[in-house]
Amino acid sequence: MSDNEVKPLNFVPELNIGYTVTRRPDGGMHFSFTDALPGTLAHWRKFSLEHLYESDRLTRNLYDLSQLDSIPEEAIQVAVEVNNDPSARNIRLAVVARSAAVRVSLRRIADLTTSGGVEMALFSTVEEAEAWLDRPLTLVR
Numbered sequence: 001m002s003d004n005e006v007k008p009l010n011f012v013p014e015l016n017i018g019y020t021v022t023r024r025p026d027g028g029m030h031f032s033f034t035d036a037l038p039g040t041l042a043h044w045r046k047f048s049l050e051h052l053y054e055s056d057r058l059t060r061n062l063y064d065l066s067q068l069d070s071i072p073e074e075a076i077q078v079a080v081e082v083n084n085d086p087s088a089r090n091i092r093l094a095v096v097a098r099s100a101a102v103r104v105s106l107r108r109i110a111d112l113t114t115s116g117g118v119e120m121a122l123f124s125t126v127e128e129a130e131a132w133l134d135r136p137l138t139l140v141r
Contacts, residue, residue: 049082
């Protein structure tokens with residue numbers, strides 16, 4: 001696959017899952033969550049791990065969690081697992097959260113992420129997150 005080709009999303013929405021994902025113009029993904037229930041987490045975990053195995057370039061992903069008031073412990077553990085997967089490399093991850101409780105959980109996820117391949121930052125708006133994601137990828141550590 002050339003650098004200009006956008007790889008397929010392979011997202012299959014299911015009834016009663018609390019997130020959607022679309023392909024970003026730069027080839028990354030834009031996730032929007034409405035809940036963090038067990039079914040949503042299981043679907044997201046499977047989808048995310050499958051995409052990590054196919055990761056072949058620098059990636060910019062945006063997670064919009066602005067509709068969530070909290071993140072359950074199970075979601076924190078799944079996020080840490082995905083972030084620390086050996087296939088997680090060269091990822092710039094912008095997360096939008098408005099709730100103070102969600103931001104605390106996200107900081108905990110960042111602290112527990114030991115993989116050097118994920119650069120994560122928190123934002124209050126999608127616009128702020130997009131501006132950060134638009135920086136040249138050569139700046140990813």
